[in-house]
Amino acid sequence: MNARFFQNGDRNLALIKDESGRTQLTFGVNFLPMPPAVVGLMLRLAAVSPNDTVYDLGCGDGRIVIECAKTYGARAVGFDYDPRLIQQATENARNANVGSLVRFERCDLFDVSLCEATVVTLYLSPTINSHLGRKLLRELRPGSRVVSCVFEMGDWRPDKTEIFEGLPVHLWSIPNK
Numbered sequence: 001m002n003a004r005f006f007q008n009g010d011r012n013l014a015l016i017k018d019e020s021g022r023t024q025l026t027f028g029v030n031f032l033p034m035p036p037a038v039v040g041l042m043l044r045l046a047a048v049s050p051n052d053t054v055y056d057l058g059c060g061d062g063r064i065v066i067e068c069a070k071t072y073g074a075r076a077v078g079f080d081y082d083p084r085l086i087q088q089a090t091e092n093a094r095n096a097n098v099g100s101l102v103r104f105e106r107c108d109l110f111d112v113s114l115c116e117a118t119v120v121t122l123y124l125s126p127t128i129n130s131h132l133g134r135k136l137l138r139e140l141r142p143g144s145r146v147v148s149c150v151f152e153m154g155d156w157r158p159d160k161t162e163i164f165e166g167l168p169v170h171l172w173s174i175p176n177k
């Protein structure tokens with residue numbers, strides 16, 4: 001199975017090819033900001049510290065990335081394919097005075113090299129998460145943490161799940177290779 005995600009006007013779309021070679025066009029994930037308390041829960045669950053480099057795949061307005069730098073002193077990078085959100089995130093980071101700890105890039109999250117990340121944060125969809133699983137296992141170092149709001153990672157069994165106001169947050173640790 002492989003997938004390509006792209007934008008058409010205001011719509012995020014996904015072109016997915018399954019094992020039998022059939023191609024399907026479905027909707028991708030649009031921006032839905034995470035409530036601030038859930039951002040805090042994600043970063044506490046991942047035990048983010050100043051030693052970490054956090055990648056938020058699908059960063060929206062940059063709130064997770066900015067919080068990593070502001071509260072935890074961590075380096076953080078946000079990736080999103082929507083140029084307006086990248087612009088908004090860059091402006092929000094400037095207003096939050098988080099300086100060079102944060103960076104934003106406009107790109108498809110499947111094209112991001114993850115080898116520098118020690119923590120990956122996700123608030124995407126079950127389809128995207130299950131496509132991402134193999135990439136995370138291949139590119140992240142053992143001991144790196146993955147946290148996902150709401151959606152699990154296919155058949156990965158979470159190390160921990162906490163629920164805040166009905167929203168589950170799951171944590172996994174990348175095993176030794």
Ligand SMILES: C[S@@+](CC[C@H](N)C(=O)[O-])C[C@H]1O[C@@H](n2cnc3c(N)ncnc32)[C@H](O)[C@@H]1O
Binds near residue numbers: 030063064124
């Ligand atoms: C539900 S929002 C989460 C935003 C942010 N992480 C937060 O928690 O507030 C999902 C974001 O992922 C972005 N996105 C979805 N698919 C993407 C892809 N293939 N590549 C890059 N960004 C993507 C959307 O543009 C949207 O901003």
